[in-house]
Amino acid sequence: MGRIMGMGTQITKLLNLALVTAVLFVMMFGILPYSNVAHASETVVDNTSAELTGTWTTATANANYYGANYSYSNSGTGTDKIRWRPTITAVGDYSVYVRLPNGDTSRATNAPFTIYYNGGSQTYYINEQSIWGGQWVLLGTHNFAAGTSGYVELTDNANGTYVIADAIKFTQDVSVQSPGATIPWTTFEAEDGSTNGTVLSSVTLGNLAYEASGRKAVTLDAVGKYVQITSNRSADRLTIRYSIPKDTSGTLSLYINGVHKQDLSLNSARTWRTQTAVTGGYFRFYDEIIVTETISSGDVIKLQKDSGDTVSSYTIDFFELETRPAALTVPDGSWLSITDYGATGTDTSDDYTAITNTITAANSGNKKVWIPAGTYYISDQITVPAGITIAGAGMWYSVINKNIPATSVKKAFSLGDSDTIKNIKISDIQGNNRINGHEGIRLASNSTVDGVWLENTFGAGIIGFSTPNVIIKNNRVRGTFADAIHLARNTQFALAENNTVRNAGDDGMAMVPYDELYNYNNTYKYNTVENNYWGRGMTIIGGNANTLEYNVIKDSAWSAGIMLGVENYLNQPVDHNTNFLVQYNDVIRSGQTNNNSYSAIWVYGGIDKPLAGNIQYNHVIDEVKHGITLQGYAGNSVNVKYNTFEAPGPGGLYIITGLQPGYTPVVLDNILK
Structure with a gap:
């Protein structure tokens, strides 16, 4: 069973009720655990279509009801009943949700909603006093036969003055791919x-x-x-x-x-x-x-x-x-091996010259560069011309040790346009400090980084400035002293997919502007970010139409799991962050107790700086303090809907901190467990 709330337990906290619409309080029993599902079909039965027994009156006095109105009955002994009976088209498991208008003190605190399903029934008790309307509250998931034999029934057998009835939703759930990277360990x-x-x-x-x-x-x-x-x-x-x-x-x-x-x-x-x-x-x-x-x-x-x-x-x-996979072998004769140009891979001698000579030969002869199994040391940055492919025997086998002094701010590899680097490991072997610019891989337009293990870089692991159409996939980034993956300054149509990040010294994966040049139409999906000791799990600052979807962010220690904002970056103004899409992410144990802003999801707006987008279908689990914070001028064009908040921390579903007048978010149909 999921988290069970006792009667009278407040699980949503509001700082300023006047600025909040449709934020949920709910007390319930018997909540089922979350699973990665999508809704294959959905049927809503409103009170106006329900079967009534006894005396029920329709009303519109309390806001945020579904459809034309809601119904109520005086509390009694169970003689007044309302049944929501759907037509089920296919046998299967259906999640059943209830929606009610805003609550007040005249309501029942133990309204009995009973689900009659294929083979049994189960009653769920709802505290209707504390409900804030506009949210679908999950009752449970049960098997229903095709047809009309299943239904939900509410009776007047409750305390308080009234029991309230509005709408019931039945959704058939199908399994979908779980969020996060595919992990072999x-x-x-x-x-x-x-x-x-x-x-x-x-x-x-x-x-x-x-x-x-x-x-x-x-x-x-x-x-x-x-x-x-x-x-x-x-x-x-x-x-x-x-x-x-x-x-x-x-x-x-x-x-x-x-x-x-x-x-x-x-x-x-x-x-x-x-x-x-x-x-x-x-x-x-x-x-x-x-x-x-x-x-x-x-x-x-x-x-x-x-x-x-x-x-x-x-x-x-x-x-x-x-289990370490088998080593890859050189594919064919179109590859030049760095060992043929003097690299050893079996000692600590400097292999920089041998590698650069191989790249030069490949460039002039229309060849590719092969890094055999071994450990190779470089004393300077490898600058790669455009159109080169560099590959190794696999991240467990072909290792580049970046032996470049911290005083020399250089990358391991600086790629050219349309380059590909894959199936190697890059490790920074000097120092214990952050040095911006001392990175693992610097991207270029249309470049690809695939199957690379980067660890302990002084700066970012993988970074791109004005690098459209880059692909960053299947990589492991560990122990960076700055952002693990960082896209900036007018990067567009980039994709980062199936990467894992751990122990980053700043943001796990970030999209940020430089010099008021913004990122557009970039996507981070199916990535796993864990154990950041600084920064956020994932960040979008500024830009338009950027997406975070199907990611897992967990144990982000210092700041939010996900941050969306228009905060000034590197003392430069950021004037918009529009049309962002944040969906189907799992955010687990993220945020911190010392700062109200640092929630599992943190949205920060600035005056006269458009902030607009959708935060939907995310699953926030066991947050350290708050589930979500909307702060400053985060307002009218930010939609928070269809999210699930499970096992909320002491701050619960914390919606507002210092929102400016007139900036009320749209918060609808979220589910608490």
Whole structure:
């Protein structure tokens, strides 16, 4: 069952009721859990088409009713009844919703809505006093036979003075592709395993638990302390997300089925960045280590602090299991290998010259560049001319270590127009600080980045300025010190799809203007962004007709999961953000408690700066404080509709903070669970 609200529990909080329309309060029992569905068919039965028994009166006094009016009856003993009977065209599971006008204190607090379905019935009690109209409230999902045998019935057997009846909606649900990237690994949260360590949990910014996945982690701080999980799959790669104290390094013991396998070498070199804005003065607590081990389903994987593990404490966030795919081979004779031009891949010598010479030869001979399996070091930026394809044996095999000093602000690869780079890994191996411009890949018009693993870049992972028609797909971006994926300055018709982002030092995926040049018609879809320690999960600042859809954003620590706004960017004015579309996204445990604006979804408007678009069909789950904030001049042209808010935090569905007069949003048909 889903989250159950007790009678009288307020789950929506309003700052200024005069500025809010159709915001939902609801108390209900027996809410079913969310699933990724779309509505294949929909039938609405209004009170004017319902079957009435006893005395019912129509009225229009309370606003936000459905259709022409609503009906009411004096509370009684159950003799007055109203039945909403749909004509079901096909047998199947249907979600049943109720819609009512605005509530008042004369209403029943336990109005009994009973669903009669194929094989049974179930009653749901609704507090009609606290309903704000215009919202469809999910009662439950049940199986209905074809025809007219199923129905919903409300009786007058309730407290209060009146029971109110308006409309019932029946929707047949079909499965759709889940939001987020397609992920080949399986994650096991440490806190869900077996441990004799300390389970940490927090929703307060600036500590180890808050930056962890699920806002929980396990600390091992004495010899013999352990955490273990049981594998449900085979794998040959194990990733551990961990934190150890600042300026320390040391080992941690790994056991499989009780047998000591290896001592993991851990360090804090890339963690504990100074940040005065958070309690304790630090953030970026976690790093990851990837371990090679053969693992079978049913194996018990244990991390334990043994006597030789001398670091004072180890905090474990999660285990991840994955099977490395087979290496790709050079496709045909149209490719030039960098090893034929002097690159080694088996030592730490500089391969910059060999790689650039290969690219030059490919450019003059109409060839492509092949990076075989191996680890290659570059001491300077690789600048690629237009029309070149660079590919490797796969992100697990062909590795470029960016050994460029932090004092030299350069990219690993600066692409030319219509270039493609794919199936490699790029890792920045120096420093622990943010340096804008020190990026992984700089895009160009019509360029493609496909199947690239980028990690620990001082600046952004993948960045584009005035780069129309770029494609960014199937990439992993980890531990960047700035935005993971960043499109700016008049970028149009770009697509970022099926990417995963973790532990970004600013926005996970952003669209922003520069020099008052805006982005248009770009789409981020089917991406997963998790564990940002700074910035937002996804951001659209300025522009027109930009879309975020079918993404998963979770555990965004510092700011909102999704931000839409016209805030000034880099001290430059932003004058519009129009026709944005934000739909079918899952936003999980995002936002923070220290700032009302930093909700799961944050919409920020400015005076005389058009802000317009639709926020619809999103699923906001277990937000840290607020489900959504509309702030400033976010108003008349922002539609918040058909969203589901599940397990709301202490702020609930928080709609308003400081909206200016005359800027009332359209908030309709949202569902709370």
